[in-house]
Amino acid sequence: MPVPKRKMSRSNTRNRRAQWKTTVPTLVACDRCRAEKLPHTVCPTCGTYAKRQVTNP
Amino acid sequence: MATPTQGTRLGGSAAHQKLILANLATSLFEKGKITTTEAKARKLRPFAERIITFAKRGDLSARRRVMGIIRDKSVVHSLFTEIGPSFATRNGGYTRITKLGPRKGDNAPMAVVELVESTAQKVVAEAEGAAKSAAKKAAAKPAKKAAAKEEPKDE
Numbered sequence: 001m002p003v004p005k006r007k008m009s010r011s012n013t014r015n016r017r018a019q020w021k022t023t024v025p026t027l028v029a030c031d032r033c034r035a036e037k038l039p040h041t042v043c044p045t046c047g048t049y050a051k052r053q054v055t056n057p
Numbered sequence: 058m059a060t061p062t063q064g065t066r067l068g069g070s071a072a073h074q075k076l077i078l079a080n081l082a083t084s085l086f087e088k089g090k091i092t093t094t095e096a097k098a099r100k101l102r103p104f105a106e107r108i109i110t111f112a113k114r115g116d117l118s119a120r121r122r123v124m125g126i127i128r129d130k131s132v133v134h135s136l137f138t139e140i141g142p143s144f145a146t147r148n149g150g151y152t153r154i155t156k157l158g159p160r161k162g163d164n165a166p167m168a169v170v171e172l173v174e175s176t177a178q179k180v181v182a183e184a185e186g187a188a189k190s191a192a193k194k195a196a197a198k199p200a201k202k203a204a205a206k207e208e209p210k211d212e
Contacts, residue, residue: 037158038158040156041155041156041157041158042155042156042157042158042169044158049155052155054155054157054169055157055169
């Protein structure tokens with residue numbers, strides 16, 4: 001069974017992990033409460049979508 | 058040639074998928090509104106709407122075919138006596154999917170599936186809402202003394 005020959009240095013580990021990046025999600029303002037929310041989803045703050053009460057947060 | 062069904066395979070095997078969809082549909086008809094993952098919601102919608110079409114037909118043959126999918130007799134009864142007739146004037150589009158965004162824990166996109174309220178119910182709800190707001194206005198007007206004097210007569 002193939003196994004790594006050498007221990008991976010901290011530097012190599014950290015260099016690899018430096019490429020793990022996050023992206024900023026696109027947000028829009030809610031129609032009703034003006035809070036920021038994901039587009040095409042129910043507003044997590046007021047629970048409405050397209051002026052309809054979908055959930056009760 | 059056998060063509061695979063479109064969309065996500067739920068659960069793994071065909072039997073598991075059938076059971077998941079049957080259980081989801083049963084809960085939907087029982088509660089009117091359920092929260093699930095978006096993938097399951099997308100598979101559920103055509104499945105549930107086909108059952109509602111059977112309920113609208115309403116004969117014994119249709120009832121037996123639905124009984125083969127939904128095992129809960131009381132749910133089948135309410136489906137044929139309440140849900141089916143309430144959609145008599147609507148041609149398809151009996152359910153609505155609203156996205157909720159990713160779930161905490163596994164980041165799965167969630168959605169709400171609900172039965173679209175029938176047009177008759179909607180009219181009643183709107184009328185009730187209008188009556189309520191009118192009552193509120195009437196209650197608020199006497200509180201304002203200045204406005205109370207010059208009330209419009211066309212109400």
